[in-house]
Amino acid sequence: MPSGNIASASELLQRYAAGEREFEEVRLSSANLQGAILHGIDLSEAMLGNADLSRADLRGADLSWADLSGANLQGADLRGAILTRADLSRANLTRANLRKADLSLANLTGSQLSEAIMPDGQLHDATEVEEHPPDEPAPELPKLKLYHQPLSVNSRRVWIALLEKQIPFELVALNLDGDQFAEDFLAVSPFHHIPALVDDGFSVIESLAILDYLEAKYPMPSLLPKDAKALATMRMVELVTANELLPAMTPLIRQMMGFIELEAQTRDRSVGQIGKILSFLEEKLGKSPYFGGERLTLADIVAGTAVIWLPGLGVSLDEYPALKHWSEALMQRQSWQQTQPTPEQIEGFKTQMRDLMAKADHS
Numbered sequence: 001m002p003s004g005n006i007a008s009a010s011e012l013l014q015r016y017a018a019g020e021r022e023f024e025e026v027r028l029s030s031a032n033l034q035g036a037i038l039h040g041i042d043l044s045e046a047m048l049g050n051a052d053l054s055r056a057d058l059r060g061a062d063l064s065w066a067d068l069s070g071a072n073l074q075g076a077d078l079r080g081a082i083l084t085r086a087d088l089s090r091a092n093l094t095r096a097n098l099r100k101a102d103l104s105l106a107n108l109t110g111s112q113l114s115e116a117i118m119p120d121g122q123l124h125d126a127t128e129v130e131e132h133p134p135d136e137p138a139p140e141l142p143k144l145k146l147y148h149q150p151l152s153v154n155s156r157r158v159w160i161a162l163l164e165k166q167i168p169f170e171l172v173a174l175n176l177d178g179d180q181f182a183e184d185f186l187a188v189s190p191f192h193h194i195p196a197l198v199d200d201g202f203s204v205i206e207s208l209a210i211l212d213y214l215e216a217k218y219p220m221p222s223l224l225p226k227d228a229k230a231l232a233t234m235r236m237v238e239l240v241t242a243n244e245l246l247p248a249m250t251p252l253i254r255q256m257m258g259f260i261e262l263e264a265q266t267r268d269r270s271v272g273q274i275g276k277i278l279s280f281l282e283e284k285l286g287k288s289p290y291f292g293g294e295r296l297t298l299a300d301i302v303a304g305t306a307v308i309w310l311p312g313l314g315v316s317l318d319e320y321p322a323l324k325h326w327s328e329a330l331m332q333r334q335s336w337q338q339t340q341p342t343p344e345q346i347e348g349f350k351t352q353m354r355d356l357m358a359k360a361d362h363s
């Protein structure tokens with residue numbers, strides 16, 4: 001079913017991320033869709049005049065009859081896109097890839113096509129771009145590499161952000177049974193921690209730094225609120241999760257995994273501290289669907305990969321109805337479902353850690 005009345009770039013990107021492809025009545029003149037990943041989208045008749053679509057991935061998109069006059073399509077990937085009767089007058093198509101695109105009856109008056117790769121495989125006004133034979137497969141996009149462990153909450157937040165932002169990436173799973181000390185991994189992550197991200201030879205460690213890097217490099221769809229208070233709330237939630245909630249949960253996680261027996265007093269202390277943090281989070285969430293307001297942000301990803309474990313650790317969310325509803329809704333998202341560790345992975349990790357602990361006791 002086509003979605004009507006899309007009036008903001010973020011709404012379009014959110015709905016696209018949720019799997020919708022057909023959109024009607026899109027009015028996004030002058031919108032910022034720089035670097036947006038929208039392949040296969042149906043935007044026929046969309047109003048995108050003066051929009052910034054530079055470096056956008058619009059492979060196979062239907063843009064027939066769309067108003068793209070004055071749009072910035074510099075470096076956009078428009079391979080196989082349908083641009084029949086589209087208004088591309090004054091559009092900047094410098095370095096855009098239009099291979100196999102259908103430009104029949106499109107209005108290209110006054111558009112800039114310098115170094116654009118045209119539908120027939122010819123370079124229009126080419127200067128230094130290498131010409132590929134028409135049937136040669138398109139060069140692969142450089143892929144990010146995420147080193148992770150499926151049960152790691154710190155890794156999962158990065159994994160989910162990559163999925164939500166629709167960034168192509170490759171997962172490299174570590175067992176953490178000693179493989180994190182391998183020389184080639186230490187070259188990436190000198191403190192032998194996952195997650196670690198490698199982007200074209202550039203390594204980033206520390207999950208929150210990785211999230212910031214992804215946001216800066218791939219700003220669309222945005223996972224950062226714009227408003228000052230929402231931004232501060234987002235950072236508070238991220239840091240309170242990392243610095244308060246996860247340390248308070250650690251003894252309960254160790255007990256759940258069967259690594260330790262917890263004394264009642266230690267358990268009560270952990271549960272009391274978690275309660276304090278949950279009250280704080282409940283208050284910050286308020287009546288909004290997400291911590292940053294109407295849209296998913298990094299706060300939801302960071303807190304939402306930790307809080308969802310609490311019922312399984314014996315900490316009920318019943319006293320925190322907003323958080324309970326929020327966490328249940330997050331678990332319905334494809335990105336949470338796709339990254340949820342399987343019971344077999346959890347059992348496998350428990351056995352592996354018990355073996356490692358037994359080995360350490362005997363050495």
Ligand SMILES: N[C@@H](CCC(=O)N[C@@H](CS)C(=O)NCC(=O)O)C(=O)O
Nearest residue numbers: 152154180192193194195206207208
């Ligand atoms: N502050 C770091 C924490 C990373 C961390 O503690 N990772 C754990 C797994 S969740 C790890 O790599 N453990 C294996 C090791 O340190 O050898 C982050 O947020 O990325």
